[in-house]
Amino acid sequence: MKNILAGRPFFVLWILFAKCLLLAAEPPLPPNYPQALYDESKVPAFTLPDPLVMQSGEKVTDASMWMEKRRPELLALFQTEVYGRTMAGRPEKMTWKLTAADPNALNGRAISKKVVLYFDDTEAGPSMQIDITLPKQSRPVPMYMLAEWGSVLPEILDRGYGIIICKLTQIQADSPDRYTDSIRAFFAPPGQKEPKPDEWGAIGAWAWGLSRAMDYVQTDPDMDAEKVCLHGFSRFGKAAIWAGAQDTRFAVTFSGESGCGGAVLVRRGFGETVKAVNSRFPHWFCGNFKKYNDNVNALPVDWHELIALHAPRPVYIAVAAEDYWGDPYGSFLAAKYAEPVYKLFGKTGLGVDEWPAVNTPVGDYIGFHNRTGGHGQTPYDWQQYLNFSDRHFRMNEYQNKQQTQR
Numbered sequence: 001m002k003n004i005l006a007g008r009p010f011f012v013l014w015i016l017f018a019k020c021l022l023l024a025a026e027p028p029l030p031p032n033y034p035q036a037l038y039d040e041s042k043v044p045a046f047t048l049p050d051p052l053v054m055q056s057g058e059k060v061t062d063a064s065m066w067m068e069k070r071r072p073e074l075l076a077l078f079q080t081e082v083y084g085r086t087m088a089g090r091p092e093k094m095t096w097k098l099t100a101a102d103p104n105a106l107n108g109r110a111i112s113k114k115v116v117l118y119f120d121d122t123e124a125g126p127s128m129q130i131d132i133t134l135p136k137q138s139r140p141v142p143m144y145m146l147a148e149w150g151s152v153l154p155e156i157l158d159r160g161y162g163i164i165i166c167k168l169t170q171i172q173a174d175s176p177d178r179y180t181d182s183i184r185a186f187f188a189p190p191g192q193k194e195p196k197p198d199e200w201g202a203i204g205a206w207a208w209g210l211s212r213a214m215d216y217v218q219t220d221p222d223m224d225a226e227k228v229c230l231h232g233f234s235r236f237g238k239a240a241i242w243a244g245a246q247d248t249r250f251a252v253t254f255s256g257e258s259g260c261g262g263a264v265l266v267r268r269g270f271g272e273t274v275k276a277v278n279s280r281f282p283h284w285f286c287g288n289f290k291k292y293n294d295n296v297n298a299l300p301v302d303w304h305e306l307i308a309l310h311a312p313r314p315v316y317i318a319v320a321a322e323d324y325w326g327d328p329y330g331s332f333l334a335a336k337y338a339e340p341v342y343k344l345f346g347k348t349g350l351g352v353d354e355w356p357a358v359n360t361p362v363g364d365y366i367g368f369h370n371r372t373g374g375h376g377q378t379p380y381d382w383q384q385y386l387n388f389s390d391r392h393f394r395m396n397e398y399q400n401k402q403q404t405q406r
Helices: 007-025 061-082 154-158 201-215 235-246 272-279 287-292 301-308 328-336 338-342 377-392 396-405
Strands: 096-106 111-117 125-136 141-147 162-166 223-233 253-254 317-319 366-371
Touching: 061 287, 061 301, 111 201, 111 377, 125 154, 125 201, 125 253, 141 201, 141 235, 141 338, 141 366, 141 377, 154 162, 162 201, 162 328, 223 235, 223 338, 223 377, 235 253, 235 301, 235 377, 253 377, 301 328, 301 338, 317 328, 317 377, 328 338, 328 366, 366 377
Parallel strands: 141 162, 141 223, 223 253, 253 317, 317 366
Antiparallel strands: 096 111, 111 125, 125 162
């Protein structure tokens, strides 16, 4: 196999940087932290909510009924019970400014620019920087939008994609003590010191930031707004899959090793549980989610339904065989049980019934792989992501057209 790291210092640095971030960002375990279950034989019996049955008991029979009735119902349940209600859409006073540009970035192989998004009518208000890198070729180009953690990977540019890195922690710090200087507090009523139980947590705020970056993409003639891939890893994989579920402008969503609250069936109670994530990261989800710490079966949703909310758009779930905390098998099951919704649209989901072998990507409109190793994003992961988006965007045809125009 070709060594794709050879001559790729940017890629190596990115991997090391991501791992350092993970180590630095983890808070200490709180008292009485729940012990993790890692024995598959001890996973309790559970019954999943049916994505094709309304709260009223009415059966969803076609794609129109899904889009018009069941999809809004599920989104509302995830909002009020898990991620919190987003308290703002696109601000009326939102503006942006180009703050830096380099027409010969990466030793002349790319164009880079930095743009700051302002969410108030003054530059002193809340803002978020997005870093953009574009391959030197005819534009507009399809894009990979990376949620917070990421770097400029030459492999992405070589495939004909641009890259946007969103600095999400500029609008919401990853800390339970930073509500009052967050975008959530900015849109809250004056004097509110903490979010209400059904209002957005940090993951909801990060997802909101990704949609605001998409607002900008739609105005930039260098980018193909119809072909934007959204990627997030770990906690930002939770934010990415929530953003992709809500915002249908994202053409493809990739969620890497996102664990509980990302792309895992939480009723399994394997690895990271609802109680564990709420205990260690109380600011990530809304207050209502804590009601289910010791009664997860009362939760009216599970994450096969969040994956299904992407239908009929492609979505990809990546896990790692030794990332037991993230419950790789629970992600496979979540992807599998989302398939009935894709069938409403005449689309094939995973297309397999059995747990695939390690390093064997599967899936059509729901992509999945379980690679060797532990928690992180590797060259193997990125190869699969790019192969998946290439296939759905017919990038071979696109690249041939680019060659003809040169």
